[in-house]
Amino acid sequence: MDLNVLWFGLLGVLLSGYAILDGFDLGVGMLHLRARTDTERRVFMNSIGPLWDGNEVWLVTFGGALFAAFPHAYATAFSAFYVPFMVLLFALIFRAVSMEFRSKRTSPAWRRGFDTAFFASSALATFLFGVAVGNSMMGLPIGADMEFQGGLFDLLRPYGLLVGALAVTTFLMHGSIYLYLKTDGELQARIYGWMKRAFFAFLTAYAVVTIVTLFAIPHAVRNFTEFPWAWVVVILNALAIANIPRAIVQGRPLYAFVSSSCTIAALIFLFGMALFPNLIYSTLDPEWSLTIYNAASSQKTLGIMRTIAVMGMPFVLAYTIVIYWTFRGKVELGKFSY
Amino acid sequence: MDLDVLLLSRFQFALTIMFHYIFPPLTIGLGAALVVMETTYMVTKDPQYRAMAKFWTKIFAINFALGVATGIVMEFQFGTNWATYSRYVGDVFGSALAAEGIFAFFLESGFLAVLVFGWDRVSDRMHFFSTIMVAIGATFSAVWIVVANSWQQTPAGFHIVGEGLFARAEITDFWAMVFNPSSVHRLVHTLIGAYILGGFLLMSISAYYMLKDRHVAFGRKTFFLGLIFATVFSFAAPITGHYQAVTVSKTQPAKLAAFEGHYETGAGGTALTVAGIVDEDAGKVRYAIALPGMLSWLVYGDASKPVTGLDAFPENDRPPVAASFYTYHLMVGLGAFFALLCVVAWFFFWRRTLFTTRWLLWVFVFAVLGPMIANQVGWVAAEVGRQPWIVYGLLRTSDALSKAVRGGEVLFSIVLFTVIYLFLLFLWFSVLNQKIKHGPEDEMSEVDPKKRRWSWIDAAVLLSAPDGASLTGAKSPGGGSPAGDGRSSDQEVR
Numbered sequence: 053m054d055l056n057v058l059w060f061g062l063l064g065v066l067l068s069g070y071a072i073l074d075g076f077d078l079g080v081g082m083l084h085l086r087a088r089t090d091t092e093r094r095v096f097m098n099s100i101g102p103l104w105d106g107n108e109v110w111l112v113t114f115g116g117a118l119f120a121a122f123p124h125a126y127a128t129a130f131s132a133f134y135v136p137f138m139v140l141l142f143a144l145i146f147r148a149v150s151m152e153f154r155s156k157r158t159s160p161a162w163r164r165g166f167d168t169a170f171f172a173s174s175a176l177a178t179f180l181f182g183v184a185v186g187n188s189m190m191g192l193p194i195g196a197d198m199e200f201q202g203g204l205f206d207l208l209r210p211y212g213l214l215v216g217a218l219a220v221t222t223f224l225m226h227g228s229i230y231l232y233l234k235t236d237g238e239l240q241a242r243i244y245g246w247m248k249r250a251f252f253a254f255l256t257a258y259a260v261v262t263i264v265t266l267f268a269i270p271h272a273v274r275n276f277t278e279f280p281w282a283w284v285v286v287i288l289n290a291l292a293i294a295n296i297p298r299a300i301v302q303g304r305p306l307y308a309f310v311s312s313s314c315t316i317a318a319l320i321f322l323f324g325m326a327l328f329p330n331l332i333y334s335t336l337d338p339e340w341s342l343t344i345y346n347a348a349s350s351q352k353t354l355g356i357m358r359t360i361a362v363m364g365m366p367f368v369l370a371y372t373i374v375i376y377w378t379f380r381g382k383v384e385l386g387k388f389s390y
Numbered sequence: 391m392d393l394d395v396l397l398l399s400r401f402q403f404a405l406t407i408m409f410h411y412i413f414p415p416l417t418i419g420l421g422a423a424l425v426v427m428e429t430t431y432m433v434t435k436d437p438q439y440r441a442m443a444k445f446w447t448k449i450f451a452i453n454f455a456l457g458v459a460t461g462i463v464m465e466f467q468f469g470t471n472w473a474t475y476s477r478y479v480g481d482v483f484g485s486a487l488a489a490e491g492i493f494a495f496f497l498e499s500g501f502l503a504v505l506v507f508g509w510d511r512v513s514d515r516m517h518f519f520s521t522i523m524v525a526i527g528a529t530f531s532a533v534w535i536v537v538a539n540s541w542q543q544t545p546a547g548f549h550i551v552g553e554g555l556f557a558r559a560e561i562t563d564f565w566a567m568v569f570n571p572s573s574v575h576r577l578v579h580t581l582i583g584a585y586i587l588g589g590f591l592l593m594s595i596s597a598y599y600m601l602k603d604r605h606v607a608f609g610r611k612t613f614f615l616g617l618i619f620a621t622v623f624s625f626a627a628p629i630t631g632h633y634q635a636v637t638v639s640k641t642q643p644a645k646l647a648a649f650e651g652h653y654e655t656g657a658g659g660t661a662l663t664v665a666g667i668v669d670e671d672a673g674k675v676r677y678a679i680a681l682p683g684m685l686s687w688l689v690y691g692d693a694s695k696p697v698t699g700l701d702a703f704p705e706n707d708r709p710p711v712a713a714s715f716y717t718y719h720l721m722v723g724l725g726a727f728f729a730l731l732c733v734v735a736w737f738f739f740w741r742r743t744l745f746t747t748r749w750l751l752w753v754f755v756f757a758v759l760g761p762m763i764a765n766q767v768g769w770v771a772a773e774v775g776r777q778p779w780i781v782y783g784l785l786r787t788s789d790a791l792s793k794a795v796r797g798g799e800v801l802f803s804i805v806l807f808t809v810i811y812l813f814l815l816f817l818w819f820s821v822l823n824q825k826i827k828h829g830p831e832d833e834m835s836e837v838d839p840k841k842r843r844w845s846w847i848d849a850a851v852l853l854s855a856p857d858g859a860s861l862t863g864a865k866s867p868g869g870g871s872p873a874g875d876g877r878s879s880d881q882e883v884r
Contacts, residue, residue: 102503105458109499113491115465120488123480123558130469130476131792137470138803141463145810148459149817152452156821197555199473200794349481350551350560357485364492371500378504378511386510 055354056344059121060328062361066117068320070110071181072226072313077104079227081147081174082220083246084167091385092239093167097151098389099234102379104151106372108144120357124198124347125331132192132200133184136207140180146173155390175220182219186212189265189272189326191333196340198347211268218257222319225250225296226312232305234383244300247308251297258293265326271333272326282325289318393797396788399471402804406463408766409811413457415765418532418581419588420450421525424505426615428518434845437837442612443521444509445830446592451506452821456814458499463807471800475780475790481560482548482567483538490534498527529581536580540573542781543772544641550784559784571641575634576772582623582630583768586728587761589620594758595826597751605829610745610851613754617735624728631725632688638775639689642782643698644707645775648714650685651675655699659683659692665719668712673700675715709777718771724764731757745855 077100087093100107119126130137150170154163190211193202228247232240265272276282292314299307327333331347334340348354424443431439465487468476476483504512504520512520547566548559561567593616599609638646647653651663653673662684666675683693690697700708731753738744745751780787 102507105455105502106496106499108458108462109491109495112462112465112495113488115469116484116487116491119465119468119476119480120484123477123484126469126480127473127476127792128794130466131471131473131794134470134792134795134799135802137466138799138806141466142806142810144462145459145814148455149814152455153817153821156824197793198477204799349484353481353485353561356561356564357488360485360489360492364489364496368492368496371496375500375503378508389507 055351055358056348057329058358059117059348059354060324060331060344063114063117063121064320064324066110066114068317070107070114071316071320073107073110074104075223075226075316076100076230076309077107077227078174078178079223079225080231081170081227082178082224083227083231084174085171086246087239090163093163094155094385094390095235095239095383096231097154097170098385099231099383101151101390102375105148106375108148117357121349121354122331122342122344122347123349125342128194128198128200128332128342128347129188132202133187133207135204136180136183140177143173143177143180146170147177151390178219178223179216182216183207183212185219185323186215188332189215189269189323191271191335191341193336194332194334194340194342195336198340198342201336211264214257214261214264218254218261221250221254221257222312222316225254226309226316229296229300229305229309229312233309236382247300248297251300255293269326271338275325275328279325285318285321285325289315289322292318393801395791395795395797395800398797398800398804399791399795400787402471402800402807403467404770405804405811406460406467406807408770409807409814410457410460410464411766411769412762413453413460414528414532415584415587415761416453416591417450417457418525418528418584419586420446420453420591421521421528421588422585423588423592423615423619424450424521425525426619428521430615430845430847432514432518434843435841436843436845437841438608438611438834440514441830441833441837442608444833445608447506448825449591449595449822451502452818452825454502456818460811460814469792470803471792471795472780472790473792473794475785478558478785478790479542479781481558482541482545485561485564486534486538486541486568490531494527494530494534496527498524498531501527532580532584533577536577537568537570537573539772540576541567541570543576543776544571544573544637545781545784546570559781572634572637575630575637579627579630579634579768582627583761583765585623586620586627587758587765589616589618589623590728590754590758590761592616593620593754594756597754598826599829600745601748601751601755605831605834608830608834610855611847613745614847614851617732617739620728621732621736624725624732627725628729631722636689639697642776644700644703645709645714646689647698647700647703648709648711648775649718649771650697651678651711651715652685652697652699653711654701655696657696659686659694660697660699661685662688668715670711706778709775714771714775717767717774721764721768721771724760724767727760728757728764739854742854745851 080096080100084093084096087096115126118129146169150166150173154166154170157163187207187209190209192200193206195201225247228243228250232243232247235243292311295311296308296315299305299311329343329345330341331344332342334342349357424446427439427443427446431437431443468483501520501523504517505524508517508520545559547561547563547568547570549562550557551560552558592612596609596612596616599605600613635646635649638649650660651666651668651674652660653675659682661678661680661682663675664679664681666678666680669676685697686695687693700711735744735750735754738747738750776782778786778788780790
């Protein structure tokens with residue numbers, strides 16, 4: 053198999069893993085301020101307490117794998133997104149800190165401050181991820197030297213902001229379904245309403261982004277003529293989306309959660325389809341785009357990394373399952389909780 | 391306004407890496423200490439050690455969270471600020487980073503959940519296993535990042551492909567890259583530095599409890615474990631340091647010369663400068679206290695063979711001497727101080743006054759700052775000594791920047807990081823302070839005295855402190871049963 057294609061696919065897997073797993077905890081963060089009492093807020097934080105850190109590792113590994121497999125794409129993208137990524141780091145640091153420190157003191161001001169920080173950093177991080185994806189879909193002004201030729205305002209185009217909004221609604225939906233699974237009683241009854249509203253917000257954003265993409269970004273759909281089988285994913289995606297409200301109404305939240313996870317995976321797949329075989333599309337001249345070939349590491353390195361991935365992935369999956377199994381069920385607040 | 395992107399980016403890297411590096415040595419050192427505590431528990435089945443591990447897990451978790459939060463910055467920064475460097479080293483460096491993510495970070499963060507939140511959810515055996523996994527994960531992450539750094543110091547197992555702007559290093563031999571000439575010694579030395587810090591942290595906090603006459607039994611046992619830990623590694627550090635210096639003399643002679651403030655090669659043996667003031671303009675060390683022939687003897691085993699001085703290198707290939715010299719000497723001096731302090735502690739232990747000698751306990755309360763500083767300055771010496779190269783002999787730091795990034799953007803991020811890090815520092819201090827002041831009361835009060843078991847640690851601690859449990863002369867448990875001893879020493883005055 054073509055190692056470059058393999059690594060493009062594996063990066064897609066890592067990004068999907070990240071979006072599905074950290075997606076729900078970012079969603080919980082964005083819903084945090086809607087919890088009314090201190091106990092409810094602790095329930096929210098502890099629903100993701102043991103998990104969020106492992107979820108974020110998917111992002112770290114995605115970054116590491118991008119650096120290793122496609123160093124030019126890593127270097128170009130990260131230096132191009134300098135300011136948004138610095139703000140993203142700021143948000144990720146604050147998120148980690150808010151969870152770790154919020155319940156360490158009982159002062160209401162201390163807790164309120166961290167509650168707000170937790171909400172704001174979750175929302176900001178989600179939005180920026182969306183903006184980054186949107187910008188990659190559109191392409192960036194990349195010169196013949198593989199360097200970004202634009203400035204900050206080239207990153208604030210309406211389409212990018214629109215995809216940012218799609219990311220926010222997607223994770224709100226995903227997070228609310230997760231919370232529904234982890235809570236009970238009156239709180240769960242309230243979350244039921246949030247789930248529905250978040251779903252419709254997601255559906256609206258999804259429809260708008262799809263239409264705008266079809267009209268405004270022709271290069272994003274040209275792969276469908278070359279790889280007609282990709283339509284299967286589009287259909288599956290539609291089915292998964294349709295199944296979310298169905299499962300919610302039928303009172304089977306776990307199915308709804310699986311469906312929204314599949315939806316996220318399908319969205320990442322479509323993102324990959326829009327790019328392939330480019331990693332960063334040049335809006336100045338398509339010839340200057342960074343592709344999975346001209347931006348890649350040597351075949352030897354890609355081969356070594358394949359070995360590392362084959363050795364490591366079974367372990368990663370095994371402990372992810374063990375950890376999720378250990379912390380299954382409704383949230384219970386105990387001595388060791390946040 | 392024209393800002394110097396190079397200077398700002400270097401400053402930013404120093405700021406973010408030094409702030410990050412407060413935490414990994416703490417988690418590596420404490421992780422190992424937690425394994426020791428839980429092993430003691432598994433072997434003796436004495437619930438006191440489970441309680442001890444529970445308390446230290448809280449301290450561990452705070453440091454771990456900050457380590458993760460500040461660590462993501464590092465991964466981003468290679469791409470954001472040092473894009474040209476990333477293109478150059480990606481093929482070599484990337485696979486180490488990817489291995490770090492897959493082998494180390496998932497292991498650490500996954501089992502951390504069980505370590506911190508799982509006390510009541512999983513069996514003792516599973517918890518013990520998770521603790522070991524977290525400690526191994528922390529060590530693995532050190533392995534890969536140190537390998538990557540060592541490759542920058544002593545590149546091996548690669549060839550250069552392409553020219554000019556598109557030149558880069560590509561792997562030819564993965565294992566030669568991993569086991570490049572400096573990686574093993576550097577890794578061992580780095581880990582030892584972390585373990586010394588772990589030992590001194592245990593001693594610092596437990597000395598504080600003894601001085602305040604709180605949790606005295608807990609404090610003594612923890613102090614004893616910490617002292618064993620710190621002693622072993624304080625004596626191992628100079629040995630590994632020596633081998634590292636010998637490697638540097640072969641692979642990076644300009645760096646060794648800068649460490650030692652050695653300007654002129656001269657003829658005959660080279661002296662070892664113990665202390666002095668570097669005068670970079672005059673190209674010499676003033677007021678030097680030096681041992682003649684010593685450096686030659688350490689490097690070659692021959693006191694009369696000259697060591698290469700800075701004069702053998704063109705001006706623009708020399709590292710900054712003063713910064714290298716002072717940081718290196720500070721690290722070495724602190725290392726000697728740790729070993730000395732451990733010897734003093736054992737002397738008082740032997741005299742049976744270790745736990746009652748207040749001035750010494752106060753020294754230990756603050757001594758933990760020593761390993762923290764030594765870990766930092768050791769790395770500063772290693773990194774500054776490599777200059778002006780980012781990859782030794784291949785790529786200059788000044789050529790490694792991101793071409794797309796402007797000075798104003800870097801300044802913006804420096805301001806952002808400074809603000810966040812000051813805030814984090816404040817949080818870290820205030821929460822650690824609160825946890826330490828609160829102490830292991832909750833954990834220790836859960837210990838059922840009937841289940842207490844004697845172990846050699848109790849015996850050793852009791853032998854060296856014949857006054858019994860507390861500093862204020864609370865009466866000795868005397869000939870009571872083990873269970874009785876547990877009660878009298880665990881439930882102490884607040």
